[in-house]
Amino acid sequence: MIWLVLGIAVWAGGWALNVWLAGRAKSTATSLAVPVVFGLTLVVIWECLVRGLEISPVLLPPPTAIGARFAASTGVLWEDFVQTVIKGALSGYVIGCLAALGVALLADRFVFLRRGLLPVGNFVAALPIIGLAPIMVMWFGFDWQSKAAIVVVMVFFPLLVNTVQGLQASEVMQRDLMRTYAAGYWTTLIKLRLPAAMPFIFNGLKIATTLALIGAIVAEFFGSPIRGMGFRISTSVGQLALDLVWAEILVAAIAGSAFYGAVALIERAVTFWHPSQRRRT
């Protein structure tokens, strides 16, 4: 009972604090503090609810138990992280993105190819490609190669569609200007059209980060060596070791956010000129 009261008190306190913070002048500090307070409040309420209602840890472990498990099994978690994220997702992401960029350049060069590829690419991007996972496992074996393969297919189409769109983003006037400078195809591409396409390309790259992790983890449900985050999740669920599952999810969340954040940081450095990246003053 005391836990429940405490939970409600924390909820009310966190809400009041956020209302107060949001009412103040908008600055970097407040726009950072408000979501942090919100998140912390949620975690504390979770802990209080689990303890107060005496929910079995088999159903929903409290955050403290997850934290303890995380600290206790860093070795296993690191091994899984290397297997799934570094070997599976990252290598597939790099290969898939390079392939998509190459095909996009070809499609941009030949109008016929673009007219045919763009509708097909748009169509395929909406399909449940993740279903190819069992086939990839069958073709490339249980180890990380099959995970990389499914990631390649998953990231390919969103990036292809975005890049082809981006390469057409430069205006006719700008392209005419390049022609008056007697610039050839390659000069125009490198000096004008690729930079102009960068916001679109990075949009695709950011979408692809999440897809890459999802692909690598889900592909492990179909068969994997005895390590990897997807493997650990599916076996731990079977053993009802939910605290380990949550620890893996925490790793996945951190890896996913870090991956996305890294791409977003590169984007800020590359497309500093774009209106969405300019500092609002």
Place this chain on the structure above:
Amino acid sequence: MKSVLPVLTIVGAIFAIWYGAAVWLNAPWAHDVAARADRVLSLPELVADTWAQDKPKLPAPHQVAVELWDTVVGKSITSKRSLVYHAWITLSASLLGFVMGTVLGFALALGIVYNRVMDMSVMPWVIASQTIPILAIAPMIIVVLNAVGLSGLLPKAMISMYLSFFPIVVGMVKGLRSPDGMQLDQMRTWNGSRMQEFFKLRLPSSMPYLFTSMKIAMAASLVGAIVGELPTGAVAGLGARLLAGSYYGQTIQIWSALIMAAALAAAAVALIGLMQRVVLKRMGLS
């Protein structure tokens, strides 16, 4: 109409590559069988064999088409061997999840647009929630909900909901904020209440955004339902067909389930596209 020929060319090329790859990937097995029977395959024999194996590494398109025809038309839809039966189970879960996700996303977007505290505290977490590979949680959500006594449709729908609410939130926040200051001021000079402002200005101008987000959400919720069927040892649904197919090496079954899933996604997205056209035309927006 200009793009019909190029699209057909690309689709034709995909089929050509598919048939070629089927020969290439299935050839070792065909050679093995032939070597055991002390025969050497000529090229036409090899091609014929690789396109007609029982458990090929890559089934040829016509094999998949035959399997599709058998399981869609050849079986009564209540039979467990009918693909329509499995497709309906997946589709019903993803439709329920899609509706739940749309309602949740709409409610969140309303809160974010009209409440500054929610805007500042919830919006970053909505975005962060999508950098997390959420499908990884799918097995756990289903096990937990099973233990609480919920089983069948609802757990899968929850996963679909989680995947589909995000595009709706982002799209609707953008859409509800799309009227510019001039239009909002105009509403105020007419002494419009907040309700009127919402129903006569914000909601109508968010419609194009809503339909675009709904298309993305529908595709995502189908993926969610399929993955939701994977880890639980579900006995029915397209995901279960995929899993069973991969356990028993039934590649033709995997491919037919995949094609079915693709057709479902395409049909659902096309339906929303049709609604979009009709609604926007009547509103005079397109």
